[in-house]
Amino acid sequence: MLEFRKLTKEFNGKRAVSDVTLSIPAGQMVGVIGRSGAGKSTLLRMINRLNDASSGQLLHEGREITALTGRDLRQWRNECAMVFQQFNLVGRLNVLTNVMSGRLFHHGFGTSMLGLFSARERAFAIRALDRLGMAHVALQQTDTLSGGQQQRVAIARALVQEPKILLADEPIASLDPLNAKIVMDALRAINTEDGLTVICNLHTLDTARHYCDRIIGMQDGRVVFDGTAAQLTDRMAREIYGAEAAEAFNEALTSTSLGGARPAPAVVAV
Amino acid sequence: MTALSFAAITDADVAAVRKSHPGAFGDPRLRAIRVAGWALAIGYVLYSLHLFEFVKLFDSSERAWRLISRMVIWQDMGNWAYAQIYVGIAQTVAMAFLGVLIGTIFALGLGFLAAKNTMPVGVVRHAVRRMLDVFRGVDDVVWGLVFVRAVGLGPLAGVLALWISSMGNLAKLYSEAIENIDRKQVEGVRATGADGPRIIRYGYLPQIFPVFLSLSLYSFESATRSATILGLVGAGGVGMIIIERFRAGLFDQVAFVVLNILVVIAVIDWLSGMIRKRFIGERGH
Amino acid sequence: MALTLTMPPVQPGQDAVALFEAHRAAIRRQKLTANLLLLGGFLVMLFWSIDVSRFWPESLIAGVPRIFEYFGSVMPTLQWDLLFAGANAEGRFPQGSIGFWYNDFWTYLSLIWETILMAITSTLIATALAVVLSFLAARNLTPAPWVGVVARRFLEFCRGVPEILFALVFVFAVGIGPLAGILAITIHATGALGKLFSEVNENASMRPVDGLTAVGGTWAQRMRYGVLPQVLPNFTSYALWRFEINVRAAAVVGFVGGGGIGQELNHVISFYSDDRVTAVLILVVLTVTLIDLVSERARHALIGKESLK
Numbered sequence: 093m094l095e096f097r098k099l100t101k102e103f104n105g106k107r108a109v110s111d112v113t114l115s116i117p118a119g120q121m122v123g124v125i126g127r128s129g130a131g132k133s134t135l136l137r138m139i140n141r142l143n144d145a146s147s148g149q150l151l152h153e154g155r156e157i158t159a160l161t162g163r164d165l166r167q168w169r170n171e172c173a174m175v176f177q178q179f180n181l182v183g184r185l186n187v188l189t190n191v192m193s194g195r196l197f198h199h200g201f202g203t204s205m206l207g208l209f210s211a212r213e214r215a216f217a218i219r220a221l222d223r224l225g226m227a228h229v230a231l232q233q234t235d236t237l238s239g240g241q242q243q244r245v246a247i248a249r250a251l252v253q254e255p256k257i258l259l260a261d262e263p264i265a266s267l268d269p270l271n272a273k274i275v276m277d278a279l280r281a282i283n284t285e286d287g288l289t290v291i292c293n294l295h296t297l298d299t300a301r302h303y304c305d306r307i308i309g310m311q312d313g314r315v316v317f318d319g320t321a322a323q324l325t326d327r328m329a330r331e332i333y334g335a336e337a338a339e340a341f342n343e344a345l346t347s348t349s350l351g352g353a354r355p356a357p358a359v360v361a362v
Numbered sequence: 363m364t365a366l367s368f369a370a371i372t373d374a375d376v377a378a379v380r381k382s383h384p385g386a387f388g389d390p391r392l393r394a395i396r397v398a399g400w401a402l403a404i405g406y407v408l409y410s411l412h413l414f415e416f417v418k419l420f421d422s423s424e425r426a427w428r429l430i431s432r433m434v435i436w437q438d439m440g441n442w443a444y445a446q447i448y449v450g451i452a453q454t455v456a457m458a459f460l461g462v463l464i465g466t467i468f469a470l471g472l473g474f475l476a477a478k479n480t481m482p483v484g485v486v487r488h489a490v491r492r493m494l495d496v497f498r499g500v501d502d503v504v505w506g507l508v509f510v511r512a513v514g515l516g517p518l519a520g521v522l523a524l525w526i527s528s529m530g531n532l533a534k535l536y537s538e539a540i541e542n543i544d545r546k547q548v549e550g551v552r553a554t555g556a557d558g559p560r561i562i563r564y565g566y567l568p569q570i571f572p573v574f575l576s577l578s579l580y581s582f583e584s585a586t587r588s589a590t591i592l593g594l595v596g597a598g599g600v601g602m603i604i605i606e607r608f609r610a611g612l613f614d615q616v617a618f619v620v621l622n623i624l625v626v627i628a629v630i631d632w633l634s635g636m637i638r639k640r641f642i643g644e645r646g647h
Numbered sequence: 648m649a650l651t652l653t654m655p656p657v658q659p660g661q662d663a664v665a666l667f668e669a670h671r672a673a674i675r676r677q678k679l680t681a682n683l684l685l686l687g688g689f690l691v692m693l694f695w696s697i698d699v700s701r702f703w704p705e706s707l708i709a710g711v712p713r714i715f716e717y718f719g720s721v722m723p724t725l726q727w728d729l730l731f732a733g734a735n736a737e738g739r740f741p742q743g744s745i746g747f748w749y750n751d752f753w754t755y756l757s758l759i760w761e762t763i764l765m766a767i768t769s770t771l772i773a774t775a776l777a778v779v780l781s782f783l784a785a786r787n788l789t790p791a792p793w794v795g796v797v798a799r800r801f802l803e804f805c806r807g808v809p810e811i812l813f814a815l816v817f818v819f820a821v822g823i824g825p826l827a828g829i830l831a832i833t834i835h836a837t838g839a840l841g842k843l844f845s846e847v848n849e850n851a852s853m854r855p856v857d858g859l860t861a862v863g864g865t866w867a868q869r870m871r872y873g874v875l876p877q878v879l880p881n882f883t884s885y886a887l888w889r890f891e892i893n894v895r896a897a898a899v900v901g902f903v904g905g906g907g908i909g910q911e912l913n914h915v916i917s918f919y920s921d922d923r924v925t926a927v928l929i930l931v932v933l934t935v936t937l938i939d940l941v942s943e944r945a946r947h948a949l950i951g952k953e954s955l956k
Contacts, residue, residue: 456698
């Protein structure tokens with residue numbers, strides 16, 4: 093259970109996230125929607141403390157996340173993995189090393205500086221890559237891969253962290269529709285099979301409707317909608333997106349509804 | 363697709379992955395090369411530290427401490443002969459300015475002689491380049507000492523030394539700039555029916571002037587730094603004051619002089635940055 | 648000096664050509680004044696410099712002939728027929744042979760070898776120190792703002808003071824010998840490389856660093872995995888370039904007792920004005936040029952490999 097209590101973030105006096113109070117039970121797949129600048133990213137980045145809250149509290153299983161420092165904070169970050177819009181992999185390292193870097197929290201100074209990963213870690217990383225259908229490129233330099241492939245590598249890195257929560261910050265915004273579908277299917281599969289809580293920022297509405305158990309709508313840093321996809325009316329959605337409604341509703345853009353049907357979680361296209 | 367767990371990875375799993383993805387466990391040859399490289403570098407440093415008697419550093423704490431404390435605690439500041447210090451600094455700047463100015467004038471000619479597109483005769487070009495190598499291959503201080511021997515103690519030797527070294531550096535950089543010139547612009551000017559001097563004035567000069575100016579300014583900055591130490595060998599400037607007072611054990615005054623030089627060099631960097639901006643614009647070179 | 652380059656809009660009833668000409672004249676006047684001011688400043692600087700550095704015509708007239716005289720006296724006397732003559736029974740070479748000119752060749756060579764070792768050692772240590780300091784000093788990576796400020800000031804100090812001054816101080820502290828030279832060059836090179844490295848770091852992409860923060864990596868792990876792979880080719884190229892400079896520096900720290908060929912160079916130039924001066928100078932120039940050549944090749948190979956990717 094992840095609990096937000098009046099969580100607020102101010103940048104230079106401007107409120108990016110304002111008094112967010114929510115609770116997210118373990119194992120849920122949550123989609124956060126809203127127009128750009130609505131505070132989705134900031135909200136997500138406050139969960140793993142890439143951004144620090146200005147006021148309010150965040151609790152996970154009763155532990156106060158907003159008060160963590162040092163090793164406790166890093167441990168928390170290890171427990172809630174994140175994938176980014178721009179993948180944030182190290183382009184000049186090979187895929188395998190990028191995935192193994194998900195184990196860095198378990199390493200001391202010496203082994204991590206020397207780049208010594210154990211055989212078990214290597215096997216584990218290959219398994220994770222294999223699960224996303226990426227084991228065949230394990231030794232390739234990461235920046236030679238396509239965006240969709242890189243995002244799958246990033247998910248593999250998140251998996252080797254063995255997290256409890258997976259945060260996805262616009263994971264498909266830089267991808268073409270086919271790759272977007274592959275990535276969203278993978279996230280959904282992780283949610284159902286591993287029981288991970290997945291919190292996902294999404295720009296397009298139909299993706300959120302298709303994949304998420306619960307949708308949170310944000311506007312100007314506030315939560316203005318919290319419910320299931322069925323509860324989200326067209327009028328409500330138009331209000332959330334405002335001027336960007338046309339773009340968000342345009343299914344042809346970064347839509348994942350290629351097949352139209354709800355995806356079968358067990359199948360991940362390679 | 364099934365859930366993964368690190369704890370559940372057994373030796374059998376490792377063996378299986380090792381079989382299916384042998385490359386994932388690192389190339390043993392590559393690893394050996396890497397280990398050998400590090401061992402070589404670290405071994406070399408340790409050996410050379412031993413060779414150069416690094417332990418002396420730890421035996422010297424008493425003298426080092428005396429030196430540092432004398433540098434920090436400034437005594438008898440009324441009698442520091444400030445006029446002499448500031449004349450020395452002024453002389454340093456003047457030496458650098460003159461040396462680079464004369465060096466620039468000579469480098470203008472030599473640069474064209476050393477560039478492929480303006481000097482088609484290979485023999486001349488190579489002779490000029492080798493000469494420039496000699497000028498650049500020897501540090502300013504060495505030139506300073508040589509000229510002290512030739513013309514005696516004083517700033518004249520310093521100016522000559524800075525002239526030689528800046529000429530060598532600038533001529534090489536100039537020739538590279540001339541070789542990198544955009545031919546199309548020259549062709550364009552030629553197409554208008556311009557004669558020789560006009561081609562140089564409108565085809566070459568607008569392209570190379572900003573680069574040359576910028577290079578000379580950089581050269582002036584670095585010459586100011588070099589000029590401060592030329593005095594150590596008697597070639598004029600503030601270095602003579604530094605070494606005199608250092609030998610006399612007046613470390614506090616040495617520290618003061620060095621601080622002043624650092625400030626002067628910072629000011630010169632700033633000024634030349636302004637001039638560069640004025641002539642070349644924000645892009646800079 | 649700001650120039651107004653935009654032309655005022657043409658009002659009805661005005662002649663566009665006349666307006667343009669007036670505007671052009673104004674710009675030219677502005678430019679002319681600015682250039683005249685700069686020229687004036689330049690001339691003042693010139694005459695002041697000539698005066699302060701005593702670069703007067705009479706001292707030039709007295710000095711310049713002596714330059715030729717000196718360089719004449721340090722040229723070796725070589726005779727074609729004796730050029731490759733061997734040593735006689737007492738182990739002496741006849742005057743006019745290369746053997747005579749380079750009588751102390753092996754002494755010079757061992758000193759040059761020492762000089763190169765000094766440069767290698769100090770480049771290696773300085774590079775290692777500069778890598779660590781550059782991460783502390785880079786504005787985007789520093790673990791805490793005050794650490795960044797301290798690291799930047801420290802690097803500024805290290806590269807602000809010339810090697811030979813540091814050498815002077817270290818010779819006092821640890822005694823005459825190559826150790827003082829190595830320490831001096833290492834400190835100066837750390838400052839210079841640290842600045843260059845931290846600029847490279849500041850241009851590195853922060854995305855991988857963010858990614859590793861999210862993994863739960865420590866600061867050191869973020870630098871090692873997020874930044875180092877991005878900047879390593881540049882670091883190597885800069886370190887090689889610094890090695891070229893350090894060889895030159897190692898050849899002169901000996902002037903104040905810092906070891907290497909400089910000690911011999913200083914001795915030879917200060918006490919003799921004969922062919923020994925050119926003998927050492929030529930060896931130094933050859934060494935420096937050779938090392939430049941090799942290192943330049945290596946750098947170009949490195950950059951070439953980069954641009955192919």
